[in-house]
Amino acid sequence: MLHERPIAAGEAVPLFVDVDGTLIRADISLESFVRIARSSITAMMEVLLWLIAGRAVAKTMAARRDRIDAAQLPYRQEVLGLIEEAKTDGRPVILASASHWRHIRSIADHLELSDPIIATRGRANLKGSAKLAAIRAHIGPDAPFDYVGDSRADCYLWREARRGWSVGHVPPRSVVERLGGPRPGLARALVKAMRPHQWTKNALVLVPAFTSGAFTNPAVLLTAIAAALLMSLIASSIYLLNDLLDIDSDRAHRTKWKRPLAHGDLSIPAALGLSLALAGIGLVGGWLLGGAALTFWLLVYMAITTAYSFRLKAVMVGDAIVLASLYTIRIWIGAIAIGVPLSFWLLLFSVFLFLSLAYLKRYIEMRDATEPNRLLSGRGYVGGDLDVVMMSGISSGMVAILVLALFAHDPATAAHYALPELLWLLCLPLIYWMNRIWMMARRGEVEGDPVAFAIKDRRSILVGGAMACIFAAALYGPATIP
Numbered sequence: 001m002l003h004e005r006p007i008a009a010g011e012a013v014p015l016f017v018d019v020d021g022t023l024i025r026a027d028i029s030l031e032s033f034v035r036i037a038r039s040s041i042t043a044m045m046e047v048l049l050w051l052i053a054g055r056a057v058a059k060t061m062a063a064r065r066d067r068i069d070a071a072q073l074p075y076r077q078e079v080l081g082l083i084e085e086a087k088t089d090g091r092p093v094i095l096a097s098a099s100h101w102r103h104i105r106s107i108a109d110h111l112e113l114s115d116p117i118i119a120t121r122g123r124a125n126l127k128g129s130a131k132l133a134a135i136r137a138h139i140g141p142d143a144p145f146d147y148v149g150d151s152r153a154d155c156y157l158w159r160e161a162r163r164g165w166s167v168g169h170v171p172p173r174s175v176v177e178r179l180g181g182p183r184p185g186l187a188r189a190l191v192k193a194m195r196p197h198q199w200t201k202n203a204l205v206l207v208p209a210f211t212s213g214a215f216t217n218p219a220v221l222l223t224a225i226a227a228a229l230l231m232s233l234i235a236s237s238i239y240l241l242n243d244l245l246d247i248d249s250d251r252a253h254r255t256k257w258k259r260p261l262a263h264g265d266l267s268i269p270a271a272l273g274l275s276l277a278l279a280g281i282g283l284v285g286g287w288l289l290g291g292a293a294l295t296f297w298l299l300v301y302m303a304i305t306t307a308y309s310f311r312l313k314a315v316m317v318g319d320a321i322v323l324a325s326l327y328t329i330r331i332w333i334g335a336i337a338i339g340v341p342l343s344f345w346l347l348l349f350s351v352f353l354f355l356s357l358a359y360l361k362r363y364i365e366m367r368d369a370t371e372p373n374r375l376l377s378g379r380g381y382v383g384g385d386l387d388v389v390m391m392s393g394i395s396s397g398m399v400a401i402l403v404l405a406l407f408a409h410d411p412a413t414a415a416h417y418a419l420p421e422l423l424w425l426l427c428l429p430l431i432y433w434m435n436r437i438w439m440m441a442r443r444g445e446v447e448g449d450p451v452a453f454a455i456k457d458r459r460s461i462l463v464g465g466a467m468a469c470i471f472a473a474a475l476y477g478p479a480t481i482p
Contacts, residue, residue, distance in 0.1 A: 014091060024107075029055075059125070063101075093113050149167075166178060195239050243261045246262075320362060328351050352397070
């Protein structure tokens with residue numbers, strides 16, 4: 001809290017700007033808590049103890065441990081425009097925030113604001129009436145000021161401000177002006193953060209129903225579909241957690257900065273609440289659908305995915321192995337849900353196929369890195385690893401095709417297929433697709449997740465359809481050939 005001389009007559013009216021939710025679409029303190037807590041279990045417990053001691057104490061302790069990158073924060077352009085207008089008019093622009101003064105000073109320096117700041121320090125949490133008291137101590141009890149805020153806590157300041165703007169909540173029957181357009185709806189941000197377009201990956205849960213031929217039984221097919229839906233809810237809960245842990249790296253990414261948490265369209269408490277709710281629904285549903293066995297494997301999937309989000313995604317090579325394993329676990333869960341044994345060949349094929357795609361995903365991230373000679377943000381690779389990653393990915397894909405050929409040649413296969421010799425033909429479209437997607441990635445024509453790309457790519461869909469027809473012909477005989 002600052003104590004300065006009152007404004008003299010004729011001096012320019014200062015503009016006070018709230019930071020969290022106003023100048024930026026984020027809560028600096030909450031993000032600091034997350035960055036500290038994700039480092040270790042001990043750090044997580046420390047953050048909890050700080051919060052028990054009080055919000056001001058927690059903010060102070062977090063600011064001592066954590067430094068923000070002011071350049072990467074999601075600023076609101078309309079507020080920046082208001083600040084520039086005030087600076088042009090020669091008016092003081094003062095950041096007034098409930099966040100810690102160390103963080104606010106970093107933002108002020110980044111925006112080249114030379115005026116003093118008003119922010120939390122020690123045990124004084126400057127929010128609402130406490131912030132108003134600090135402003136009055138700074139400019140005097142009767143001096144005019146303008147204020148930009150976003151929430152109900154700012155009503156104390158708007159009531160006394162000469163002119164007020166809001167980027168969020170506008171008090172009813174007030175003269176506070178709306179600054180910028182309306183905020184994105186919470187429901188829309190939540191749905192976007194759940195990434196429903198990624199649910200198509202969980203179609204892998206249906207694979208055992210089709211490879212065993214049991215999909216012709218409606219009860220089996222419905223059970224498999226239900227398991228895929230539960231898997232999707234759990235996957236979305238992990239996506240939310242992953243986005244929370246990846247806020248900083250997502251903001252530095254060429255396209256991921258638009259994700260709701262990184263962009264500030266979704267708050268951290270809302271994301272955590274939805275993540276817990278989705279995980280709970282998925283696990284309870286798994287128990288009702290498949291009992292202890294299905295619930296156990298859903299928990300295994302959650303545990304591995306959570307470990308990946310916290311630590312394993314930064315382990316060179318290990319991250320690709322974990323991703324391949326997670327895809328394979330989806331197939332295993334599908335087999336558990338409908339109670340069929342899973343082929344050793346199918347598991348081996350899945351591991352190498354998805355290992356290739358995991359390497360492809362890393363290759364795309366490394367290819368698009370803004371600083372290719374530095375360690376990829378949140379990952380264990382540098383630009384010099386690009387060729388090795390590509391070779392490893394292509395080799396894994398070729399091994400997957402070899403496994404498919406060995407499966408077709410296995411004498412035990414003939415007992416389950418009407419025309420097992422047709423299984424050899426599956427290798428040809430897969431060879432075409434594997435080489436094509438890697439060549440396209442090399443040319444910069446594949447963006448983001450390669451699985452998501454394949455789902456939308458017309459030729460990939462045609463290849464998948466051709467392989468499905470070949471498999472159906474091998475399973476049921478020539479009558480199924482179109």
